[in-house]
Amino acid sequence: MKLYNGGKIIAGIVVFLIAATFPFWYGRGKAVRPPDLKLDTPVIQQLKEKLCVEPAPYMRANHMKLLTVWRDAAVREGNRSYTAINGRVYTISLTSTCLECHSNKKQFCDRCHNYAGAKPACWNCHIIPEEVR
Numbered sequence: 001m002k003l004y005n006g007g008k009i010i011a012g013i014v015v016f017l018i019a020a021t022f023p024f025w026y027g028r029g030k031a032v033r034p035p036d037l038k039l040d041t042p043v044i045q046q047l048k049e050k051l052c053v054e055p056a057p058y059m060r061a062n063h064m065k066l067l068t069v070w071r072d073a074a075v076r077e078g079n080r081s082y083t084a085i086n087g088r089v090y091t092i093s094l095t096s097t098c099l100e101c102h103s104n105k106k107q108f109c110d111r112c113h114n115y116a117g118a119k120p121a122c123w124n125c126h127i128i129p130e131e132v133r
């Protein structure tokens with residue numbers, strides 16, 4: 001399905017609403033302090049600009065959707081290259097791209113998922129590289 005302008009505007013509004021309301025739904029009402037997310041991995045330390053694939057607020061609210069887009073691009077279309085909104089190009093890979101930078105999966109992905117009560121079941125099939133802090 002191709003998105004034309006109307007679709008893009010609606011998608012934009014949906015993304016905005018998700019981002020704007022994220023602090024309210026993502027803790028699911030738990031009285032626990034937000035997790036302390038560690039971003040100081042060896043690969044991130046080497047980055048000149050400390051940037052994720054897309055801007056952090058977008059990633060915070062939409063990384064699951066981005067991963068679905070990535071999976072469909074790779075598996076259905078055989079496309080393993082993703083161009084970010086600012087023109088940088090990334091290899092589509094959960095293990096070799098996301099976890100290359102976020103090599104501290106336990107202190108980053110898992111910490112936030114535990115807090116939010118999310119349990120992504122990706123790691124039965126996808127390899128977790130050796131934890132690097």
Ligand code: HEC
Pocket residue numbers: 067068070071074075092093094095120121122123124125126
């Ligand atoms: C039942 C096994 C299985 C599970 C569970 C699974 N995947 Fe995959 N996934 C695959 C296979 C097989 C491929 C194709 C691998 C290839 O062609 O490189 C793939 C490819 C991908 C890709 C693109 C290529 C890559 O190496 O990253 C992404 C992104 C992806 N999956 C994301 C996810 C996410 C996110 C989850 C959890 C919500 C998930 N997958 C769960 C089996 C699985």
Ligand code: HEC
Pocket residue numbers: 037039044047050051052053055056057059060063066067094097098099100101102
């Ligand atoms: C090139 C290194 C790099 C890659 C690749 C990368 N990230 Fe990031 N990520 C970062 C950095 C640096 C930040 C912090 C950015 C900021 O604060 O502006 C970040 C932030 C995030 C955040 C927001 C954390 C918060 O503050 O709440 C999430 C979620 C995230 N990344 C998930 C992912 C996922 C999922 C992938 C793969 C699709 C990925 N990242 C790929 C470097 C990377």
Ligand code: HEC
Pocket residue numbers: 026037060063064067098099102105108109110112113116118119120121122
């Ligand atoms: C700032 C907090 C935060 C960080 C950091 C974070 N996630 Fe998530 N993630 C969530 C939340 C909250 C959900 C559940 C959203 C929902 O239930 O709709 C989620 C869901 C997911 C899902 C979809 C699960 C499913 O079964 O559909 C995947 C895949 C995922 N995250 C991967 C990652 C990976 C990989 C990283 C680390 C690179 C990461 N996340 C880091 C908060 C985070």
